[in-house]
Structures are given as structure tokens and as C-alpha cells.
Amino acid sequence: MFLVKCPRCGKNQKCQPKPGLVTTKSKRCVYCGRTFKIHSNLEKSRIVRKL
Numbered sequence: 001m002f003l004v005k006c007p008r009c010g011k012n013q014k015c016q017p018k019p020g021l022v023t024t025k026s027k028r029c030v031y032c033g034r035t036f037k038i039h040s041n042l043e044k045s046r047i048v049r050k051l
């Protein structure tokens with residue numbers, strides 16, 4: 001489980017990616033509907049922290 005941040009509205013939300021698919025996983029923002037990728041690279045990552 002990760003806490004990820006939406007690049008459009010900036011809201012944090014939980015995400016549960018499937019094992020091994022973190023870098024390709026797309027997440028739809030539950031607030032504004034924006035779809036964004038969750039990178040495993042910390043510099044590009046939308047992951048705020050692991051839960």
C-alpha cells in the first residue's frame with residue numbers, strides 16, 4: 001500500500017498496486033479523475049510514502 005499524490009489536484013490518496021507492477025501501474029485520482037503513473041524512481045515518483 002502506498003500513499004500517492006495526484007499531480008493535478010495535489011491530494012494524497014492510498015493506492016494498492018499489484019506486486020511487480022509498480023512502475024507500470026496507472027492510478028486514477030479519486031478526487032479529480034486524473035490518471036497518472038506511479039513511478040518506482042523516487043525522483044519521479046508520486047509515492048509520498050509506503051503504508
Ligand SMILES: [Zn+2]
Pocket residue numbers: 006007008009010011029030031032033034
Ligand atoms: Zn487529483
